[in-house]
Amino acid sequence: MTILLIANRGEVVVRVAKTARELGWKIATIYEPDDRQSPHIRVGDIAVEVDSYTSIDSVVEAALRVGADIVHPGYGFLSENPEFAKKLLDLGISWAGPSPEKMRLLGDKIEARRLAEQAGVPVLPWCEALDVGDALRCAEDIGYPVVVKASNTGGGRGQRIARNGEELVKAFQLVALEARGWGKPRIFVEKFVENARHVEVQILADRYGSVVHLYERECSVQRRRQKIVEEAPSPLTARRKKLRSELLDYALKLSEYAGYDGIGTLEFIYDPKSDQFYFIEANTRLQVEHGVTEMVTGVDIVKHQLLTGLEKPLSLRQSEITVRGWAVEARVYAEKVLSDFAPAEGVVTKLRMPSGPWLRVDSIVEEGYHVNPKYDTLLAKIIAWGSDRLEAVKRLEIALKETVIGGVETNLDLLRELLASEEFVKADYHTLFLEKTLDRIRRKISEKLQILKEIVSRINMPQLLHMKTPNVRLQGIRWRTYGWLAASTRSRY
Amino acid sequence: MTILLIANRGEVVVRVAKTARELGWKIATIYEPDDRQSPHIRVGDIAVEVDSYTSIDSVVEAALRVGADIVHPGYGFLSENPEFAKKLLDLGISWAGPSPEKMRLLGDKIEARRLAEQAGVPVLPWCEALDVGDALRCAEDIGYPVVVKASNTGGGRGQRIARNGEELVKAFQLVALEARGWGKPRIFVEKFVENARHVEVQILADRYGSVVHLYERECSVQRRRQKIVEEAPSPLTARRKKLRSELLDYALKLSEYAGYDGIGTLEFIYDPKSDQFYFIEANTRLQVEHGVTEMVTGVDIVKHQLLTGLEKPLSLRQSEITVRGWAVEARVYAEKVLSDFAPAEGVVTKLRMPSGPWLRVDSIVEEGYHVNPKYDTLLAKIIAWGSDRLEAVKRLEIALKETVIGGVETNLDLLRELLASEEFVKADYHTLFLEKTLDRIRRKISEKLQILKEIVSRINMPQLLHMKTPNVRLQGIRWRTYGWLAASTRSRY
Amino acid sequence: MGGSQRQRVLGIKRVSDNVYEVLLEDDSGKRYTVHVKVEGDILETPYGSYYLQDISRIETVGEARGGRSVLGVSWAIDFDSSSGIFKAKLSLKIIDVKVGRGSRVARDDTLLLFETMKMVGELKSPCEGIVEEVFVKPGEGVKSGSQLLKLKCK
């Protein structure tokens, strides 16, 4: 009987537990002292208290205590920490990830970039900057705009755009501050690509030299450099065979050159000017958006992550992997979209999740769930599959409209607007698309909410709230004469 | 704006509404006077009262009242009634099904059988029986055992096995009685196949002569001739290419010969003795188990049903349709498995449905749902997809174990046992398999429930029931020394 | 849970606040441990998850069989052997009544035919006896709880 410790919280614990159950494994979860109510601990057979989700010693101790054979780190927290992985491996506990050396090599943006250069994979013009002076000189060389990045941060932290020297000075300081949590901060400056698209390739590899890719995902819809809508395949590369095969070749080339030995993702930026992909960084862990790839390839990424973590050889060949249809994911966050995406706090008092055909919901939320803004406030990922992109987008739009999360502010209205927007439907977007359309979208949301407020204030509310069993009798209305739901429904047929 | 009336109740209304929403249509539902609380009416934009779900006049009136452009009949009730379809079409309302003439032709088991013979598709030895004398003579000719069937019934009614003359007399009388509800009862006697397997082919056709198949499903796991577990593809034909292509050829041949013009299913019996498929009947409507085919082909059957109903040409070519992986469905019924599958009545007081990757749940149930044994008591269909059969079966088994439907008796324990049984895992089953293993399965269920009763009676219940927030602290247990969940977990890896 | 070995509970031990270890023994004396977990009002077990309040109400084969062996239609019709009254357990439609007041019947003789949503069924006599009363007519629909027949067994 294999015992798995899932060293994380939130929806990823639920997701990983599903596969572990399928494998017939026993599951242990962890919780911080004041996070004991979180539903993630219930998916396991037993839960252990730790000092902190990021305390290596405490989590390692938990793994020892439950007799774990293997640890899955989820994403965030210790998932990209090679010291944590090494400590476990040294104790004879397997690690559901690549070996610590590969984590170090590819997890460091500067090292990974150098590796890509050696492997012949294009990267954007860049230079390391030990101080502000370096950074300014580098930016002059490369030409503004540039991005200042820390070599070792994740989740959209530690990177800021600068369009001139003044912005660069400030960006350098802030990035340096943000990067402290990840150890010694190494900073570099990279050319910023206008109208860029973010496309990434999912890689599966084992300890024995096998590497396959599961095709690409596009994650260009981001807010503050955090992805919120992702899709597989990429609308950009799906219609351009040569560009796609270039991208996939780069990914395999780099993985093989690096001797990569777990599951991971290689992220690329597409520059429409040069019509070229550039490697930007690697993620040596499971990604939030892995579900869209699972839906179009039918491959259980977590299963391969767990099994290769146990040093099993990869059981998939490249020729067996194909893409069918399209999958689009929307991340539902508890946050105040109209107030700079501040994390929202609160208790979910009403929940209605979409279900039925073509949908997948990976969620942590339930009625009574307390959203703790101390942690990432991702509540659920709603994924729709379609035989083509338009079908998937439409299904996701409807699923989002059906979803009700009451009692706490969420980004549901933003996602609904986004999915219905002309730009998204046409896949006419880039990494700053959301930031550029945010004012328009916010205004639209605000107007709709104003109308709804007015409608509700005019409806005889007390009666409605007490009407537990709506008595629906048609009063002679002929719908043809009205524009019933007209605003929402544009048929494709 | 297209207006759809869904002339049914239960989970099929929810399913059909999903696709209609995606098409941007407006949805009307119906309800009988004492079924107004049923959740199915809520998925529409508006609901209309009808005298009865089977009253043609009343349902047609409802369609007129809401200005319906098209009616979807679901399954059961009026779904196979050509008079109903004709009345709608005569009023200029489209019908989400084949034309009434084809419904008549293929809906009648005797006519369909004659057609198959003409088309060169094998059928089992049979003869029509106008009275008991005819039936006895026929059975003598064919040889016992035989099945007595009515030409025009559905849902497992109107068919009984007879192994001798005495049983035949009784069977004839009962079948004649059961068939009354479907109009003039025509009875026939057919050779009964021992260890038969039930495999069916999903057909999509349009009014313009296009016919494609969506491959096959196997539905051999039945209780009282009602399917409870279905899968696509068939484990029998998936491993035997020639047999499969024979089956699919038969289905296309018959559809084309009949000039079939909607979506439908052709059902076949496989006789292991002759190693041959025999056509038994056609279903000129959507089937309960259509979801497994949707999951492996990615084709939205309901969408094609609705669009061909509106006389659109079929937009799919045979070459575009492929099967990926495997899907298995379990039908969750409110019924007393230990008391001859009597329909259970009650209110669902607790509900936990499975969710997450690889699953699809088509359900009508919610907390507070009242199961009315006056109607079919299908609560939900839980479907799991896997890249191969074992993966799908394991995922479904786990999903069923996670499911909780409290307050009303269900067949969940039966399904759990079934999915875990050696016979099912090996697909070593036939149409009487469940009946033959039922005693064993019932005993197993009974034993498990006895143990659970004893466990619960020994646990300090009041304390547990008040413990809203389980305080899970590990008390120094080392799992390795215990057989934690050992009984349930057999790893495939 | 292997084959048809009947198991019994030897002991239960609390492992953590909501997890219990159960020691089972089967007929052959082989012992097993199984763990169950209480999550709010749900009991999670290797056999599946259950609503706690349902478990004590569970009817198992042994108990259910009693009724079945007498009538073969116990899910639709109840027989009270002391009063001799048959009652409908569901809404039924009476298709045919094969006996009248005073009819002598043998065990397993068909008394009446009825219909439910699911199928047509036969009510057979559980004993040799005399029909004392018939409360229903062919074609009649009866509600759950309605009396159908009164039979006096010899």
Next chain:
Amino acid sequence: MGGSQRQRVLGIKRVSDNVYEVLLEDDSGKRYTVHVKVEGDILETPYGSYYLQDISRIETVGEARGGRSVLGVSWAIDFDSSSGIFKAKLSLKIIDVKVGRGSRVARDDTLLLFETMKMVGELKSPCEGIVEEVFVKPGEGVKSGSQLLKLKCK
């Protein structure tokens, strides 16, 4: 809902017991009808479904913007212009304090740097003024509601 046309509600009519027809007009005078449905405690609309109790609590852009334009960090820190007190709206970690008691600041000068789960932010002065009090130190973690600074605007 077309483009950036602002719409207003002209009237509401009950169509059936839980369905309402809403007549809207946009700036150009064009009229639309929209139907909404009340299902228990959920309002179903063409824009999406909402928990009824939430709708009256909704904060819209106009209202939210007020705060934003003053501080640019309104989601993390509150400024009460009458008392001059800055308060944390979330748990924050103070990274750096750029001013001390008595510091003179111009509008948009950085007062302090803080960190949340999401990123590092700057608190900028909403006005020209004098720092009257600093309640926090670099490296300190503060809870939601804690006072950070007191500023007197000119």
